[in-house]
Amino acid sequence: MALHWKKKLLAVDLTPQGLPPPKELWDLFWRHLESDQNTTAFKEVAIIRHPRIGEYAFGFITSSVVLQGNNGDEELCSVYVPTNHLYIGDIFLVNSREIIRPNLSIGEGIEIIVSVGMTMPQMIAPIERIPRQNDQIPLNRMM
Numbered sequence: 001m002a003l004h005w006k007k008k009l010l011a012v013d014l015t016p017q018g019l020p021p022p023k024e025l026w027d028l029f030w031r032h033l034e035s036d037q038n039t040t041a042f043k044e045v046a047i048i049r050h051p052r053i054g055e056y057a058f059g060f061i062t063s064s065v066v067l068q069g070n071n072g073d074e075e076l077c078s079v080y081v082p083t084n085h086l087y088i089g090d091i092f093l094v095n096s097r098e099i100i101r102p103n104l105s106i107g108e109g110i111e112i113i114v115s116v117g118m119t120m121p122q123m124i125a126p127i128e129r130i131p132r133q134n135d136q137i138p139l140n141r142m143m
Contacts (some may be wrong), residue, residue, distance in 0.1 A: 042096065043107035047100040047124075048080050048092065056100075057081045058112060059089075082113050101127045 042060035050057040059081040067074045075096045082089035084132050102124045104112070 002055070006034070042080070042106045042109075045102055045104045045106060046077070046094075047102055048079055048081070048094050049098065050081065050092065058109060059092070060109060061105065062091075067093075086110065086113050103127055 015143045034083050042062060046058050046059045048059055049055070059079040061077045062080050063078045065076050065078065067076050068114065076093040077096045077099055079092045079094050080089055081092060103126070104124065106119075108119075108121075
């Protein structure tokens with residue numbers, strides 16, 4: 001009787017409906033990045049304070065949005081922070097002035113994530129922010 005229930009439980013598909021297996025997600029992710037050398041997926045590498053003060057996380061700026069508030073507008077950047085796989089992660093809306101923009105290419109940022117930090121350069125320097133019209137923060141270092 002117990003063997004019968006074990007077979008039934010093993011036959012249950014726990015994958016959420018419509019979600020491809022991880023390998024397919026990974027392939028889709030890389031195809032998207034490789035489809036355009038000036039990729040629109042990741043604008044640039046970002047370092048944000050997360051999860052606590054004094055701790056930082058690598059992420060990738062994917063877009064920006066203006067949050068309209070009573071005290072004026074605030075530019076927020078959507079920062080994708082991968083968790084244990086590059087294609088799985090969290091999205092944080094971070095004030096653009098609080099983002100550290102390191103002197104790393106998107107490829108170098110991906111390499112750091114995929115290598116779980118083993119390819120980290122010994123020194124990382126922030127890139128100076130280039131002021132623009134309306135003091136908007138540039139999302140792409142390549143001008």
